[in-house]
Amino acid sequence: MSESTALDNFLEKWRSRWPEWQLVQGFVPEPQRRIAVAWFALLQELADAMNIAGDPLPADAKLAWWGEELRDWARHRSRHPLGRVLEPVQAPWALLADALPALSLMRGLPQEADAALPLVAPLANAIAQVEAGLFPGARRRSALPELSAQLLFTRWMEVPPHADAPRWREALLAHWPARVGGPRPRRVLATLMRLRLQHLHADGQGSTPSKPLKLVWTTWRAAAGGS
Template sequence: MSDSTALDSFLDKWRARWPEWQVAETFVPAPRRRLAVAWFALLQEFEDAMNIAGDPLPADAKLGWWGEELRDWSRQRSRHPLGRVLEPCPAPWEALAGALPALAAARAPVDDIGEAFSRLRDYAQAVAAVEASLFDAATAGQAANAIAAQTLAARLAEAGPAALAGSGNAGDDGDRGMLQVGEALLKQWPLPRQAPRERRIWAALARQRLQRRVGAGQPVAAAAPLRLLLTAWWAARG
């Protein structure tokens, strides 16, 4: 498989998970769209390792490999196809590498959402710092909090409510548990107004997904294209 084909396979995998982006990326400057998708695809790789089911050792090994890869990016060396797009961009890659173990720690059930946010604080701050470099934007603590919330929303979707409220009443695995944990997460999900446009748009789409899931009490299809367009436009405005 050529480097170009391998890269496209990772980008297409992320696009398949986020079909809403086809509508939303209208509000991202064309020269930055490929960079944005490559970055989001990388974060998806990290989230997949966090949300692994069963034996965590292969996922932990994967996170360890990614740590070494990101440290190499700091030295202008890359092996992974996503590095062809991302590594040339000066960013605090080594700091992100150092924060990856937080994703393994995040697999353990917690008593409440606040504890889940705390476990991801260092990771979210590292992600926010990289995004500020990639997209030439200012960043703030609010951006990191929003990144943590979005990461937890992915965990909720993949692992269920018990993963975020293991010993509380909301730890039920049914619709009631999803409703309670989802509502608690939404209450602590700030609007990332200080984040880059790319993050603001993706966060708005992710938050909309969770709102629709909580409101319906069951998995639902993506919002209609017009609603997606309005959501992305609102987020792009900042």
């Protein structure tokens, strides 16, 4: 498999999980779109490593590999295909590597969302700082509670707490306003995620898709909310 094909496979894997992106990607400046998809694909790869079921050793080994890889990006060396897009951008990759242990903590979340949010705050902080490097010019950085809520939702999508789905949904939404901060790609994705959370089924298994007109309108408002 060629390097280009491997990269495209990772990008397409993320797009397949977020087909809504196709409708709203035009709200992201064209020069940022490929970087945005590569970045979100990287975050998905990290989440997938954390979500490996059963024996945690393979997941821990994969996260350790990613830590080494991200530290190499800080030295402008990369092995993973996503690094071909992301590594040349000046961003605090080593800080993200140091925050990866928070993903291991997310395998055993407390029963209360308010107790889980502090566990992912270091990772949320690292993500916010990397995004400030990837997408310069945002008027304000993502607030940590709302970004932490988004991270918890990515975990929830894979292993939902079925009995507590309505309570967790309301708890996460309480920390996740409709108008979020951060660069435009983050605001667009956060809006897509929040719509899924709002429409989450009562048993926590999947969500009702938003109507395209509402999705586009809501995302446009979020994209227009800052530089």
